Amino acid sequence: MRPSQRGVEFSKGHGTQNDFVILPDPDGGLDLSAARVRALCDRQRGIGADGVLRVVRAGKLGDPASAPADVDPDVWFMDYRNADGSVAEMCGNGVRVFARYLVESGLAEPGEIPVGTRAGLRPVRTHPDGGVSVGMGAAEVFGESTTTVGGTEFTGVAVDLGNPHLACVTGVDLDALDLTAAPPHDQALFPGGVNVEFVRPLDDGQVRMRVHERGVGETRSCGTGTVAATVAALRAAGRTTGTRVVHVPGGTVEVEVTSGGSTLTGPAVLVATGWLDQGWWDGL
Numbered sequence: 001m002r003p004s005q006r007g008v009e010f011s012k013g014h015g016t017q018n019d020f021v022i023l024p025d026p027d028g029g030l031d032l033s034a035a036r037v038r039a040l041c042d043r044q045r046g047i048g049a050d051g052v053l054r055v056v057r058a059g060k061l062g063d064p065a066s067a068p069a070d071v072d073p074d075v076w077f078m079d080y081r082n083a084d085g086s087v088a089e090m091c092g093n094g095v096r097v098f099a100r101y102l103v104e105s106g107l108a109e110p111g112e113i114p115v116g117t118r119a120g121l122r123p124v125r126t127h128p129d130g131g132v133s134v135g136m137g138a139a140e141v142f143g144e145s146t147t148t149v150g151g152t153e154f155t156g157v158a159v160d161l162g163n164p165h166l167a168c169v170t171g172v173d174l175d176a177l178d179l180t181a182a183p184p185h186d187q188a189l190f191p192g193g194v195n196v197e198f199v200r201p202l203d204d205g206q207v208r209m210r211v212h213e214r215g216v217g218e219t220r221s222c223g224t225g226t227v228a229a230t231v232a233a234l235r236a237a238g239r240t241t242g243t244r245v246v247h248v249p250g251g252t253v254e255v256e257v258t259s260g261g262s263t264l265t266g267p268a269v270l271v272a273t274g275w276l277d278q279g280w281w282d283g284l
C-alpha cells in the first residue's frame with residue numbers, strides 16, 4: 001500500500017501469546033462496531049486476534065458510563081473488546097501490551113503509566129527487559145461453583161478481577177481437557193458469563209493453567225485468569241496471600257497476591273504495525 005493510500009492504522013501485539021489488534025484513536029473518532037471487531041479478530045478474513053485494544057483518551061471514550069470516576073479524562077484508556085465483539089471490563093495481558101504500545105509509539109514515557117479501564121485505573125510499569133507489571137487491584141472471592149468438561153465435574157472459586165472468573169484447582173491432566181466448547185456455568189452467580197480457568201499445582205509452588213475465555217474461546221493466556229488461578233491455588237494451600245509462577249500454553253507470568261491487592265508481571269511484545277485497507281474497513 002502506498003503511503004497516500006493509507007487506511008486505518010493498527011499494531012499487533014501479544015502477552016504470552018494472548019494476542020491483540022491495537023487501534024490508536026486518541027480523539028475517539030473511530031467507529032469500532034462489534035462487526036468490525038469480529039472481522040479484525042477473525043484469523044481467516046482479518047488480522048486475527050483474541051481481542052482489540054482501542055487506544056483512546058478517557059475523556060474521548062464516547063461512552064461516559066464506561067469510564068469509572070477514578071479515571072481522569074486525560075489518561076490513556078484501554079477500550080477492550082473480545083473477539084466476538086463483546087465489551088469486557090478488564091484484560092490483564094491487554095493492559096500490559098497497551099502500555100508497551102504507548103511507550104513504543106511515543107505516547108508515554110517508560111516507567112509508571114496509569115491506564116484507564118472499565119474496571120478502574122490500573123497502574124502499569126514497563127521494565128527495560130521488556131517485561132510489564134500491572135497492579136490488578138483486589139482479587140475478590142465471591143463464592144464457589146462448579147463446571148463440567150468431558151463429563152468430569154470441577155469445583156472452583158469465583159473471583160472478581162473487574163471481570164468474572166471461575167478458577168478450578170484440579171489434579172487432572174490439563175492437556176487432556178477439551179476446551180473447544182465453553183464450560184457451563186451457574187447463570188445466577190455469573191449473569192454476564194465467566195472466564196473459566198483449570199489450575200494444576202506443581203510440586204515447587206508453581207502452577208499450570210488452561211483457560212476458556214468469555215467472548216473468545218480457549219486462549220493461550222489470560223492475565224486476569226492467572227491472578228484468579230493464583231488466588232485459587234493459594235486457597236488450596238490454605239493461604240490468602242503469596243506468589244505463584246503461572247505457566248500457560250503461551251508462556252509464563254508471575255503473580256503476587258497481597259492483602260491489599262495483586263500484581264501481574266510478564267512479557268509484552270509488539271510484532272507489527274501497518275494499515276488496514278480503507279475499503280475493507282468501510283465495507284464492514
Ligand SMILES: N[C@@H](CCC[C@H](N)C(=O)O)C(=O)O
Nearest residue numbers: 088091092093163222223224
Ligand atoms: N485475556 C484477558 C481477559 C479478556 C477479557 C475476558 N475474555 C472477559 O470477557 O472477561 C486477560 O488477559 O485478562
